[in-house]
Amino acid sequence: MSAMLTLEDAQARLLALAPVLPIQNVDVPGTLGRYLAEPLKARRTQPAAHVSAMDGYAVKGPDLGGPWTIIGESAAGHPFSGTVAGGQAVRISTGALLPAGADAVIVQEDLVRNGDHLSLTGTPPSPPGKHIRLCGSDFGIDTELLSAGTRIGPAQLALAIAAGHKHLAVRRVPRVAIIDSGDELASDPEDCAAHQVPASNGAMLAALLASLPCEVDRIGPVRDDLVLLTDAFHLARDADIIVTTGGASVGDHDLIRPAIEAWGGTIDFWKVAIKPGKPLLVATRGSQVVVGLPGNPVSSQVTALLFLLPLLRAALGAADPLPRTIDLPLAAPLRAGGDRREFLRGRLVAGGVEVLTQQDSGALAAMAAAQVLIDHPVQAPRQEAGETVSVILLGNGGIA
Numbered sequence: 001m002s003a004m005l006t007l008e009d010a011q012a013r014l015l016a017l018a019p020v021l022p023i024q025n026v027d028v029p030g031t032l033g034r035y036l037a038e039p040l041k042a043r044r045t046q047p048a049a050h051v052s053a054m055d056g057y058a059v060k061g062p063d064l065g066g067p068w069t070i071i072g073e074s075a076a077g078h079p080f081s082g083t084v085a086g087g088q089a090v091r092i093s094t095g096a097l098l099p100a101g102a103d104a105v106i107v108q109e110d111l112v113r114n115g116d117h118l119s120l121t122g123t124p125p126s127p128p129g130k131h132i133r134l135c136g137s138d139f140g141i142d143t144e145l146l147s148a149g150t151r152i153g154p155a156q157l158a159l160a161i162a163a164g165h166k167h168l169a170v171r172r173v174p175r176v177a178i179i180d181s182g183d184e185l186a187s188d189p190e191d192c193a194a195h196q197v198p199a200s201n202g203a204m205l206a207a208l209l210a211s212l213p214c215e216v217d218r219i220g221p222v223r224d225d226l227v228l229l230t231d232a233f234h235l236a237r238d239a240d241i242i243v244t245t246g247g248a249s250v251g252d253h254d255l256i257r258p259a260i261e262a263w264g265g266t267i268d269f270w271k272v273a274i275k276p277g278k279p280l281l282v283a284t285r286g287s288q289v290v291v292g293l294p295g296n297p298v299s300s301q302v303t304a305l306l307f308l309l310p311l312l313r314a315a316l317g318a319a320d321p322l323p324r325t326i327d328l329p330l331a332a333p334l335r336a337g338g339d340r341r342e343f344l345r346g347r348l349v350a351g352g353v354e355v356l357t358q359q360d361s362g363a364l365a366a367m368a369a370a371q372v373l374i375d376h377p378v379q380a381p382r383q384e385a386g387e388t389v390s391v392i393l394l395g396n397g398g399i400a
């Protein structure tokens with residue numbers, strides 16, 4: 001196979017293969033973590049009328065010196081039906097409609113009430129409308145509030161409901177099959193001989209996928225056997241995306257490629273110029289996409305973050321499916337880069353980010369200690385503390 005792809009080229013090629021899933025209307029609470037298939041437009045105005053932002057009394061300006069006579073109450077859900085004139089006040093609670101005639105709210109801490117008599121003890125609001133939320137100050141009817149491809153988190157979900165939506169148009173959740181493979185894998189970590197290793201990648205991938213809406217099916221661990229591996233691909237017939245871990249490299253027992261071919265799949269690309277994660281493999285069969293992750297536990301996790309989760313997000317309709325990078329200062333010097341772009345495991349410490357000493361792509365203890373991946377370019381010069389590096393936060397699947 002030809003030269004290794006760059007990270008960006010490989011991601012672009014993979015995302016172009018993302019399955020196009022049907023759009024469905026889902027109850028708003030059930031859309032959490034999914035992506036809007038259509039722009040979100042306001043079906044109502046919020047607030048629908050002027051409301052008070054504080055508990056106090058609504059009065060009519062411009063004279064806010066008082067005293068006033070209290071003529072009624074406007075509570076949340078129970079508006080006052082009359083009109084406020086000069087020298088009159090209406091008891092008002094937070095969120096209640098501003099009565100007709102009133103144009104100022106004075107907080108109760110600045111007033112003293114004696115029966116129906118109200119007088120000022122503190123300072124009047126400045127400007128007079130300070131404690132009033134104007135009609136439409138949050139949003140107006142027909143405004144486009146969110147664009148298609150926006151992730152629906154708790155705030156977006158609340159906004160959709162406030163904007164008058166009971167259902168939202170989102171893509172069907174992708175079905176993912178995880179196949180882990182290797183003769184050395186022990187399913188039971190309590191019963192693992194010296195020539196074996198507990199099968200941790202499948203569970204790690206399922207855990208990573210739990211940050212996204214999808215259905216996950218686990219297959220394996222499957223032995224390094226061409227027939228069994230080919231069968232495993234056939235078993236995943238309902239999956240939109242098949243992810244394998246292990247057997248992606250060049251060894252005699254690395255059989256993922258031949259198994260994909262025996263199953264009738266077509267390799268789209270193999271090998272990306274990153275460390276860890278070089279032997280990443282992508283294939284298709286019809287609309288099914290296979291992401292073949294390297295078996296080394298760190299390589300598997302890093303490539304899942306850089307490729308698998310973005311593919312899932314793209315299938316869910318994300319406008320922005322890739323992990324987010326932010327610049328952080330180094331808390332300690334960072335050695336020069338090598339001849340492959342590296343994603344170094346690092347920790348967040350006082351003063352910024354610190355690279356971990358152990359960078360072996362099989363070292364799970366270091367991976368578990370890491371909170372960030374530091375993007376370390378090819379031949380990057382040595383950097384000193386205080387200089388900035390580009391990092392991906394590991395929380396929330398890299399989009400934290």
Ligand SMILES: Nc1nc2c(c(=O)[nH]1)N[C@H]1C(S)=C(S)[C@@H](COP(=O)(O)OP(=O)(O)OC[C@H]3O[C@@H](n4cnc5c(N)ncnc54)[C@H](O)[C@@H]3O)O[C@H]1N2
Pocket residue numbers: 180181182184185197198199200201202245246247248249250251254276277278279293294295296297299361362
């Ligand atoms: N001659 C070469 N050898 C290797 C190359 C190369 O270019 N030339 N690439 C190396 C790189 S880089 C990587 S990464 C690994 C990836 O190899 P595979 O994808 O074929 O993975 P395996 O050989 O099956 O396993 C590697 C390692 O990971 C452990 N493993 C595998 N599956 C699991 C699992 N489900 N849970 C936990 N641990 C797992 C496995 O026991 C091995 O220790 O290849 C290099 N070799």
Ligand code: MOO
Pocket residue numbers: 274275276277278279294296299361
């Ligand atoms: O590219 Mo491999 O994933 O370094 O060990």
